[in-house]
Amino acid sequence: MKEFLKTKGFKMTPQRELIFRSFFEMGEHVSVDELYDRVRREDNSVGYATVWRNLKLICRVGLAEEVNIGDGITRYDRVTKVPHGHLFCTECKSVIEFNVEQLVGVLAQKAGERGFTPDSFKIEVQGVCEGCRALKASGSNGHSEETGLP
Ligand SMILES: [Zn+2]
Ligand SMILES: [Zn+2]
Secondary structure, three states: HHHHHHHOOOOOOOOHHHHHHHHHHOOOEEHHHHHHHHHHHOOOOOOOOHHHHHHHHHHOOOEEEEEEEEOEEEEEEEEEOEEEEEEOOOOOOOOOEEEHHHHHHHHHHHHHHOOOOOOOOOEEEEEOHHHHHHHHHHHHOOOOOOOOOO
């Protein structure tokens, strides 16, 4: 990582190293707030702006990308080799990933038919996750559990 940044013209400071390490340990869909909390647990001298700036830097060098899923919170995702889409639960705000390799193929074909060359794809689906759906079904109407959902 140090070498990688050097080739991009950035130098690695201990704070920066901590922020980068924390981000990659946390994995997917990390918001600035979450990363900040995590970093502060190890070093509470790191400021919010520093965390934010370094997260932007991680994006700039191509190791992460922004994910915006309708709730106004920007999350950051590690760049992965396999293209994935996001299922966003509007109830519990969880983000579930799913493989979109096949979908991307179809989209690329559709774009190609119009002479368009796609660079990137964002596939985001909003709805209610399995857990919240079950909770709703049992919670709101306790005596009619067999009815199920349409
Ligand atoms: Zn993701
Ligand atoms: Zn949910």
